[in-house]
Amino acid sequence: AQRVTQPEKLLSVFKGAPVELKCNYSYSGSPELFWYVQYSRQRLQLLLRHISRESIKGFTADLNKGETSFHLKKPFAQEEDSAMYYCALGNYGGSQGNLIFGKGTKLSVKP
Amino acid sequence: DAGVIQSPRHEVTEMGQEVTLRCKPISGHNSLFWYRQTMMRGLELLIYFNNNVPIDDSGMPEDRFSAKMPNASFSTLKIQPSEPRDSAVYFCASRRPGLGVTDTQYFGPGTRLTVL
Numbered sequence A: 001a002q003r004v005t006q007p008e009k010l011l012s013v014f015k016g017a018p019v020e021l022k023c024n025y026s027y028s029g030s031p032e033l034f035w036y037v038q039y040s041r042q043r044l045q046l047l048l049r050h051i052s053r054e055s056i057k058g059f060t061a062d063l064n065k066g067e068t069s070f071h072l073k074k075p076f077a078q079e080e081d082s083a084m085y086y087c088a089l090g091n092y093g094g095s096q097g098n099l100i101f102g103k104g105t106k107l108s109v110k111p
Numbered sequence B: 001d002a003g004v005i006q007s008p009r010h011e012v013t014e015m016g017q018e019v020t021l022r023c024k025p026i027s028g029h030n031s032l033f034w035y036r037q038t039m040m041r042g043l044e045l046l047i048y049f050n051n052n053v054p055i056d057d058s059g060m061p062e063d064r065f066s067a068k069m070p071n072a073s074f075s076t077l078k079i080q081p082s083e084p085r086d087s088a089v090y091f092c093a094s095r096r097p098g099l100g101v102t103d104t105q106y107f108g109p110g111t112r113l114t115v116l
Helices: none
Strands: A003-005 A010-014 A019-021 A024-026 A033-038 A045-049 A072-074 A083-091 A098-101 A105-110 B005-007 B010-013 B019-024 B031-038 B042-050 B053-056 B065-071 B074-079 B088-095 B111-115
Touching (some): A010 A019, B010 B019, B019 B088, B019 B111
Parallel strands (some): B010 B111
Antiparallel strands (some): A003 A024, A083 A098, B005 B019, B042 B053, B088 B111
C-alpha cells in the first residue's frame, strides 16, 4: 500500500544550523514526491517537487529510490523557516490522481 | 484571484448538530479535494472530485460524512450528526486540469471545527 512516513513530529534547531526533515515512502511504481509547507497563519502551499529538481528558499530534496526516501535539507536554517512541513506522494488511482500526505513535521528554528 | 475560499473559518457546534462546510475552488480548476487535519493523524484525504464527479471517497470516515459538488464553483462537506471526535481543521484544495497528480494543489485557509 502507498504510504508516507515522517518519523519526527517536531524538529528543533538553532538558526544557522543544518536541518534535515526525513520522509520515507512506500510505493510500487515510480514515485512522484512533493514537500508542502504551512507557515503560521498561512495556507498550506507547495514548497518543491522532486521532478523539478529545484531549490526553493534554500531547501533541496533528493529522491533516493534505494532507500525510498525524499528527505528535505537546508544547510543553514533561518527563523522564518519555522513551519509545518508535509511530505506527499502522488497516487495515480482515479482519473487524475491525488496526494498521500505524511503526518507532518513541525520545524522550530530558534534564534 | 482570491484563491480557494472556504466558509466558515471557524465553527463551534454541539454534539448531534448538523455542520456544513463550504468551498469555492479557483476558477478554471477541475479537481477539488477535501482534507481533515488533526494532531494525531496529520492531513488525511477525505474525498476528491474531478469535473464535479466524486472519484475517491474511501477516506470519508463514515456515513455521517457526505460531500457534494453541484457545479464547478462550489462544494460542500456535511457532517450529520456531528461528534466531538470530528473536531479538526478541514481543508479544501483545488487543482487545474492537465498535469494531474504532478500539478500543484492550492489550499484554502481551512475551517476549524469544534464539536462540544
